[in-house]
Amino acid sequence: MERFSANKRNAWMGWTLLLLAIFVGTPALVFGAAAYEGKVLTIVVGYKPGGGYDRYARLAAKYLPKHLPGNPAVVVQNMPGANSIISANHLYGVAKPDGLTIGTFNNGLATAQLTKVAGVQYDLTKFAWIGSLASDAVILTIRSDLPYKTVDDMRKAKEIVIGTTGPGSSTHDFPSILKEFVGFNFKLVPGYSSSADVMLAIERKEVDGRAGSYDSIKPFIDRGLVRPLIRSRTASPGIETLPVDEDLAKDAKGKAIMVVASASTKIYRPYVAPPGTPADVIKLLRDAFAAMAKDKEFLAEAKKTKLSIDFTPAEESLKVVREVLNQPPEMAQEIGKYIKFGE
Template sequence: MSLFKIQRAKKNSGHTNHRLRCVLWALSLAISFVGMPIFALGASYYEGKTLTIVVGYKPGGGYDRYARLYARYLPKHIPGSPTIIIQNMPGAGSIIAANHLYSVAKPDGLTVGTFNNALTTAQLIKVEGIKFDLTKFSWIGSLASDAVILTVRSDLPYKTVEDMRKAKEIVVGTTGPGSSTHDFPAILKEFTGINFKLVPGYSSSSDVMLAVERKEVDGRAGSYDSIKPFIERGLVRPMIRNRTAAEGIEKLPVDEELTTSAKGKAIMAISAVPTKMYRPYVAAPATPAEIIKILRDAFANASRDKRLLAEAKKGKLTIDFSPAGEVLKIVREVLSQPPEMAQEIGKYIKF
């Protein structure tokens, strides 16, 4: 069941024609690059051009903050120093952005993008509106891995999981199904006996945190990296994490340890896999190898840039770059789940 209205896809013939045009475009680029050194290609190809980073969420959230950070440093790591702009394309848990990157963006290396890492799970359970195959993107890598945690306001009396189990109701704000802000507490509610009331509809994780500050909701879940500054401020208290550990929350109760349900443990384990690629980046399918190598090298080198790392640290953003090959392994691990497991996951995770 989809909770989002997603624009209807073009007719199959239109998609086929578009994919054919993309392949022909990529082929023509590849032919023109034969024999050209990579550095020469990069310097000549990107000089005077604009590289667009598509972000599947509105400004202000974690995906947007990472994109804007990298946009400031990538030009010096790409021969030709292109201008870089951000195009926010929110909607449907970033499915709209992923569809755009897959079927609309040209395979010319001038458009890259980032979307919800949980789209791996969305593809596995065949969410309505998906018009992409994650295995066919031209993968660049992932900027970070991250834990997913659940927090409550520090002024509330909940200090242990048992305290939360005794609560009549704990209100958790979310951006909607398909995001860690929603799915993590939804699965906890189903399998741990904690009565969370989920309030979806916030347009970004930063808006959810604003609701926490205003005491409109009792807590929020999501990326530890995004929530950490608010923990340090004393606004929220971390309560539960997934199996992905991070410095400072190693001793938090792990979701899988809080249920006796074998099905619940399995769903929690599979749901945690995409957090190893928490900030994924791709280019369009069939982007020529010469161009995708330039982009991969640029993102990898930017991730080691001392000035970028200093700014990331100041902004409480963790950089932990994973190359394309490692990310694709994670994607395939999720998508290789048997149909019966996909069916079970689909009962609890919605987009």
């Protein structure tokens, strides 16, 4: 009973706040001093509401005010399209570098820049980086009722059917690189409308396995539907001991491509400010993100809502980006063959 009244009170407070927000929300002013007092900080998200990028941003919007001087209001704006290239271009060329706009976009945008995808206007190295809130392990899983328990079992297999959502997603690129550079007999079946759809195809035995983000496959591993077999270099608790794709590569070229493909998984939820944002403001933002990532309440809520947190500071994030972008042109071309960037 007590619990309910607390909930109810919260709910009512929420409603009141919403109404208040409608009528007295403060307009964003031009940023002058270093403090955020009375300002509104906007987080631009490159995807529609409800997805992973959006949920991280909304969680951050809730806890950031606490860690910024002057406790500004933080709001989330969704700017979907072209797998977040639209939002990245906006942050790069349109948004004012006044510290009142920051943004988050696809972690694979570095690959898009490297392979010179049409429409890319941004240069990732020129953004004022804040850091990344999470990392992500990409894994390959196979249906548990199949006899493949190790990498060697898989090598011997005549054919393993992997369902994917199409070139440009880790569900496709990860197994396609493994097929090419490790030599598995994979048959890739692209065209599923979402990774959830691939999961259903596994359930009806239309396909034998799928690759993708560990976070999203974990419930199905726990339920015993699939078993994980290979991971990319970024590990997550629980799958540290899985074989890593780079160690399986037949040659140096394959290994190099795998490195580039998985580099950006270290910065799974990147946050940047527009290029030219003043250094003192950037410092405030970086400190706030770092402090938030250690905030116990923040971590507890993240855990409850199944958003894993693994903070990577700005310097390190930028290093990851440079590692991807500093490939020689001929290598870039090779990579473009196996890693597509797209919706």
